[in-house]
Structures are given as C-alpha cells and as structure tokens.
Amino acid sequence: MAEFFKIYEENPNPKQIEKAVAVLRRGGIIIYPTDTVYGLGCDITNIKALERVAQIKQVKLEKANFSFVCHDLSNLSDYVKQIDTSVFKILKRALPGPYTFILPGAKSLPNPFKKKKTVGIRVPDNAIALDIVRALGNPIISTSIHDEDEVIEYTTDPELILEKWGNLVDLVIDGGYGDNEPSTVIDLSEDEPIIIREGKGNLEIF
Template sequence: MARLIRIYEDNPNPKEIKKVIDVLKRGGLIIYPTDTVYGLGCDITNIKALEKIARIKGVKLEKSNFSFICEDLSNLSDYVKQIDTTTFKILKRALPGPYTFILPGAKSLPNPFKKKKTVGIRIPNNNIALEIVRQLGNPIISTSIRDEDEIIEYTTDPELILEKWDNLVDLVIDGGYGDNEPSTVVDLSGDEPLIVREGKGSLEIF
C-alpha cells in the first residue's frame, strides 16, 4: 500500500521531503510531480529499486531510457562527457525547464548504465522535485507514468494516480494537479540539436 503525502510546491515542507528521502534511501519507489507530467522515480544508486522500475516498465535495465533528474548543472560531469560551450549555453538557457536533453554518457556512469552511449538529463522547474534531489545528494532516475487510455495519456490527479499505482510504489506525492504534456526531448549528442519529441518546452530557444 502506497502512502500519499501532500507537499506544496511554493514552499516544500522539509519534514515531508525527509519522509520522501527515507523511502528513496530504503530502495522505495516514488511518484512525484515535475513541471510536466508526474514521474516514477527511485534513487539512482539503488540497483534493486532501478530493477523494480525496469520490471514495471517492461524493459531491461541496461537498455532502458530513463532520465536522470538533477538538481543543477554543477555535477553534470559525473554522468555526461565533457560538453562544448555551445551545448552548455543551450542547457543554461533552457534549465530548469520542461526539457529532457540527451547527452553523451560519461565513463563514470552508475554500473547498470555503464554501456550507455547517451543519457537523458532533466532539471525540472519544480521545487518539490529539485528539493528531493538536493536532499538526497544525487540524482533520481525517472520515467513518466503514461496511462493506457489513449485519449488521456497522462493521469494528472494524484489521488487517481494513487489508486492505480497503490501496489507498485511506496509513496505518491500530491503536489497538485500535474500537466498532461510531457517534456520536449532534445538530442545534443551530435553536431546539431535534434528535436526527438516535441512537448511542453518551446523550441524557439534552439
């Protein structure tokens, strides 16, 4: 049975955030708000939790395309190869924001992702998500929680999310209604920015 915790984005309560961190450190799975759709996440350093998410999504962990939710650009070199000035300027301009950037993976990636040539980096413009990563001290792995309903696509109501995911996750954060449009995915691993998926973020900055 998953717990539902209400956290306000304007001013996330440190006590409530600590409850989330405790769940993550124990290898639990959480559903949390971002600046786009609600995401399913776990601690990037916990292999068992990563495997659980891969099973839920029906993919092999080493072949998965999960995003890394980071606090800011300061520890990017832990996960991404050295990037040029142009790429860094794009990231600086767009983040935090509703974008997922595909970048060349570093050799220092956590074990399950060692063979990945690229990784998806996300810094959402959402205080709850950023505060979780800040207090955890490392990124969380994330994937959006799609709905089977082709019309709805993404569930936006945290209470409905809880009903559906009750037996699969440990904690659902109610951060208010979510969006139903995913992030814009931009591949920056080549010579030119390539739009992989057009979502919530504006394309004008590219």
C-alpha cells in the same frame, strides 16, 4: 498500499521532503510531480530499485531510457562527458524547464547504464522534485507514468495515480494536478541539436 501525502510546490515542507528522501534511501520507488507529467523514480545508485522500476515499465534495465533528474548543472560532469560551450549555453538557457536533453554519457555512470553512449538529463522547474534531489545528494531517475487510456495519456490527478499505482510503488506525492504534456526531448549528443519529441518545452531556446 503506498504512502500518500501532500507537498505544496510554493513552499515545500522540509520534513515532508525528508520523508520522501528516506523512502528513496531505503530503495523505495516514488511517484512525484515535475513541471510536466508525474514521474516514477528511484535513487540512481540503488540497483534493486532501478530493477523494480524497469519491471514496472516492462523493460530490461540495460535497455531502459530513464532520464536523470538533477537539481542543477553542477554535478553534470559525474554523468556526462565533457560538453562544449555552445551545448552548455543551451542547457543554461533552458533549465530548469520542461526539457529532457540527451547528452554523451560519462564512463562514471552507475553500473546498469555503463554501456550507454548517451544519457537523458532533466532539471525540472518544480520545487518539490528539485528539493528531493538536492536533499538526497544525487539524481533520481525519471520515467513518466503512462496511461493506457489514450484520452488521458498521462494521469494528472494524484488520487487517481495512487489508486492505480499504489500497489506498485512505496510513495505517491500529491503535488497538485500534474500536466498531461510530456517534456520536449532534444538530442545534443551530435554536432547539431535534434528534436526527438516535441512536448511542453518551447523550441525557441536555440
């Protein structure tokens, strides 16, 4: 069964953050809070962990549309091709926030993603997620945990998440109740922004 502990978003305990990072460093998979739904994630540099996440989601790793959770826009150029000023301004305005931005992928993407033309970038407005990524030193992947029950499309209660997912992952972080509305997905890889999915993020950022 997965480890389970609480981290308070108002003031994340560095020791608890470090415990979560240690799980990621050894190739573990975590379920963690974001500013939308709870996310399933691992270190993007760990191929075995990525393969495990793909298996859980029942997709082929090369075909998986995982987002990268970054702690800010400073290391964006490691994963994204040169973007123009107008795109950067949108990112600056919207992030941190409940958005996933699809951007042109860089050649330096980790191996499984090398053939991808685009990459989804998230900078969630959630101190726990951001502190974990900052302490790890590189992004983690993010994919939301869907619920088969259509009434609760996304599980919001950390204890129920543990009950359901505890045998598949290494750590479930209790960061309080999650949201059940996913992020707004916006494709910025072409000339004009395209709304792929309307979610929690406000569309007035353009």
